[in-house]
Amino acid sequence: METIHLTYPETPDVVPSVMVLGFFDGVHTGHQAVIRHAQEQAERLNVPVTVVTFDPHPKQVLSNKPDAVRYITPLSRKLKRIESLGVERCLVLTFTKELAGLSPQQFVDDYLIGAGAVHVTAGFDYSYGKFGEGTMETMPFHARGRFTTSVVNEQTEGGEKVSSTRIRKLLGAGEVDAAATLLGSPYVICGEVIHGDARGRTIGYPTANVVMDASYVMPRLGVYATRVRLRDGRTFHAMTNVGRRPTFYDTGDVSIESHLFDFSEDLYGQLIEIEWVRFIRNERAFDGLDSLIAQLKQDETTARSILS
The missing domain is CATH 2.40.30.30 (Riboflavin kinase-like)
Structure with missing residues (x-):
């Protein structure tokens, strides 16, 4: 997998691809469903998949307790898990206050349109831009007609949403076998x-x-x-x-x-x-x-x- 690390104002090269957005801590079964959907779109459009993720966690940059952030999959392990799913390309954007301050439109212009996105997908709760004002509902507007979009609905296990927060709670309770079910592996x-x-x-x-x-x-x-x-x-x-x-x-x-x-x-x-x-x-x-x-x-x- 080609991995490109960028720090704002650096911008990526133009590579036509299906772009899938998320922080992906854990690369759990919900994340895997989003990536599989992107791969289906990429096969239909005959282009590669590009995962767009961030490092460090936004809370480390924006909160008053940066040392409190703990990862299910720190960056090196997250990249290994993403690669194991067959993803061809990954953009890792260094999360800084400057990046967080971009308007939703500027984020899309610089890192999606500017990177050659032909289709963009993410989970239903993904947000982007300053204060998280951009959502998957606003993405078609910010796309300016340059790419199509799709949204992957909530994934559940046992009637409850699969999420990184849920996995952290299970690990904190010692329920590592239940966490493995949501992660798709131990x-x-x-x-x-x-x-x-x-x-x-x-x-x-x-x-x-x-x-x-x-x-x-x-x-x-x-x-x-x-x-x-x-x-x-x-x-x-x-x-x-x-x-x-x-x-x-x-x-x-x-x-x-x-x-x-x-x-x-x-x-x-x-x-x-x-x-x-x-x-x-x-x-x-x-x-x-x-x-x-x-x-x-x-x-x-x-x-x-x-x-x-």
């Missing part, structure tokens, strides 16, 4: 393995301590059945703890530690991916190592059963 985070206190190794449960490589949505604190994918492509069943390790610390930062089953290699410095399969239990403090080890053995049995 939730994944990526991070580097760093040195920890090596306590897990002394009790027979060595862990890969992972520092996330971006601002991912953090699943609820607790123990999960997971799969860990290494940089060489191998995947191992695992159990992963998200928490503050209350057995050993009164307070502390939240950490992510994965114990890979049937694995004994050195992972320090590697970027790994953790695929979240199912929540097992809440994190809790234990009254000693014996009770902790007994619980870890039970967690392993549960995780192996889930993953088998």
